[in-house]
Amino acid sequence: NAGVTQTPKFRVLKTGQSMTLLCAQDMNHEYMYWYRQDPGMGLRLIHYSVGEGTTAKGEVPDGYNVSRLKKQNFLLGLESAAPSQTSVYFCASTLPRRDSGKSSYEQYFGPGTRLTVT
Amino acid sequence: GQNIDQPTEMTATEGAIVQINCTYQTSGFNGLFWYQQHAGEAPTFLSYNVLDGLEEKGRFSSFLSRSKGYSYLLLKELQMKDSASYLCAVPSGSARQLTFGSGTQLTVLP
Numbered sequence: 013n014a015g016v017t018q019t020p021k022f023r024v025l026k027t028g029q030s031m032t033l034l035c036a037q038d039m040n041h042e043y044m045y046w047y048r049q050d051p052g053m054g055l056r057l058i059h060y061s062v063g064e065g066t067t068a069k070g071e072v073p074d075g076y077n078v079s080r081l082k083k084q085n086f087l088l089g090l091e092s093a094a095p096s097q098t099s100v101y102f103c104a105s106t107l108p109r110r111d112s113g114k115s116s117y118e119q120y121f122g123p124g125t126r127l128t129v130t
Numbered sequence: 131g132q133n134i135d136q137p138t139e140m141t142a143t144e145g146a147i148v149q150i151n152c153t154y155q156t157s158g159f160n161g162l163f164w165y166q167q168h169a170g171e172a173p174t175f176l177s178y179n180v181l182d183g184l185e186e187k188g189r190f191s192s193f194l195s196r197s198k199g200y201s202y203l204l205l206k207e208l209q210m211k212d213s214a215s216y217l218c219a220v221p222s223g224s225a226r227q228l229t230f231g232s233g234t235q236l237t238v239l240p
Contacts, residue, residue: 043225052138054217054230055173062225070227102172108226117226118163121172 014038016122018103024128025093033088033125035103043106044086045070045119046078048099055102061086093129101125132156134231136218141237142208150203150234152218160226164192164203165217167233173217176203205236213238 019034035044042063047055057070059078067078075097077089086105090097104119133155142148154162161180165173179185179194179201191204205212215233222229 045225045227052232054232055219055228057227057229060225060227068225071229106226117160117221118175118178119228121174123172 016103016105016120018101018122018125020125021123022126024130025090026130027094029093030089030091031093031127032090033101033103033127035086035088035105035122036084037103037105037120037122038084039105039107039120040083041105041107041120042083043108043117044080045104045106046076046086046088047102047104048072048097049102049124050099058088058101093127095129097127098129099127101127132220132222132229134218134220134229136216136231136234138232139235139237141239143239144208144210146208147204147206148208148236150205150216150218150236152201152203152231154199154201154218154220154231156199156220156222156229158222159196160221162194162201163219163221163228164201165219167215167217169214176216208238210238210240212236 016037045060046058049055061067061080064083079087103122106119136152164176167173177192184193189206217233218231219228
């Protein structure tokens with residue numbers, strides 16, 4: 013049981029290049045999320061998905077696209093990278109559950125992808 | 131929308147007790163999470179509070195007051211390995227997506 017994995021771990025892009033970040037989870041979670049983390053700004057939600065074939069925009073979606081063709085995978089694409097997209101990207105997933113009468117949406121995070129755009 | 135405030139940095143001594151505060155404003159309340167994040171690593175779950183009061187889990191406790199929009203994380207018997215960033219987060223929306231505070235960087239000194 014690997015949990016949440018992300019590929020690649022590191023990447024350097026030139027402005028205008030494209031790339032896809034892959035997130036995979038083996039916990040049969042329904043919901044998946046992409047966040048970016050910048051110094052002093054905490055984690056901000058880019059896009060999320062509540063199930064296979066569905067995606068929705070988060071707080072900072074511009075410049076990114078996502079796809080959820082399979083339940084276990086959530087892909088984040090950058091079509092034309094910009095220096096402002098230099099960041100650490102985290103994927104997360106959750107399976108809503110009830111524990112002792114209360115619902116919990118505890119999110120499990122992947123190890124992150126460090127992306128630098130020059 | 132959601133707004134979350136927490137101190138940027140805190141310093142404490144090994145063996146001591148430290149309290150990290152978090153205040154929040156949210157349009158609909160669905161609980162509050164605390165996560166721990168070591169440098170260069172992913173956030174890991176510490177606690178989830180949805181009802182008022184204190185929840186204890188080993189050396190870590192978390193408190194919530196919904197009427198005051200306030201939570202704190204209490205760390206007892208501090209160890210060097212507790213040096214990390216502590217993130218306060220509130221869920222919202224259909225997917226309970228998280229809005230995070232900027233995090234409190236805790237440094238534990240010997």
